[in-house]
Amino acid sequence: MEIHTTELPGIGRLFEIDLEAEDQIIVIIHKTGRREIFHRSTPDQDAEELLELTDEQARLLGSILIGGFYQPVATDTPKMSGDENTTIEWQTLHEPSTLIGQSIKQAELREQTGVTVLAVQRGKDVFSNPDPDFEFQAKDTLVTIGTLEEQNSLTALLDE
Known part of the structure; x- marks a missing residue:
């Protein structure tokens, strides 16, 4: 899995995360702290917005995702x-x-x-x-x- 970063002058920073096959998750972090999260199935497809978060919401979601509230047993499948x-x-x-x-x-x-x-x-x-x-x-x-x-x-x- 790779992460590509691009500076967006006057806006913030864009992160493209390569998933399975050609899927990508795109995260834009605005200078204001706002986050936008998009998904794209193929490189030539337009990205679909999945979620928009405030800085506080993004930090809370991030702490959940990194296991700050719950630590599951590590496995590849449920x-x-x-x-x-x-x-x-x-x-x-x-x-x-x-x-x-x-x-x-x-x-x-x-x-x-x-x-x-x-x-x-x-x-x-x-x-x-x-x-x-x-x-x-x-x-x-x-x-x-x-x-x-x-x-x-x-x-x-x-x-x-």
């Missing part, structure tokens, strides 16, 4: 533990995952990794206990249960 050996995780399918277009049965996730798919979130829809013919699509979020080792196997498979 997890819930049923016991020491079992975890529930949420992992999103990104292109060019080999799972996209495959059914649960075709993907053989349980056989390959040991995890069980509890649900799939697609946009605002949630498919609980999906049947074996359910086909995965890009940006689906898989909710799976398994041991930490099995979840790590799934992560490796999704990264292929």
Whole structure:
């Protein structure tokens, strides 16, 4: 992840933060303390304003984001533990995952990794206990249960 900085004469400073793929978050800090936050999916797309904050609001949000009020356990994906050996995780399918277009049965996730798919979130829809013919699509979020080792196997498979 890279951060690019540009001085904006008479205005303040612009920060462009590179995210996954071509996504960017753009933050403009005005000399008055006001902050504007934008998102852009591709370099040639116009940035969409997400949020405008006062100096005080920005500092409060910043302290929340850096963990000033809550320190979660560091992990790459949200997890819930049923016991020491079992975890529930949420992992999103990104292109060019080999799972996209495959059914649960075709993907053989349980056989390959040991995890069980509890649900799939697609946009605002949630498919609980999906049947074996359910086909995965890009940006689906898989909710799976398994041991930490099995979840790590799934992560490796999704990264292929």
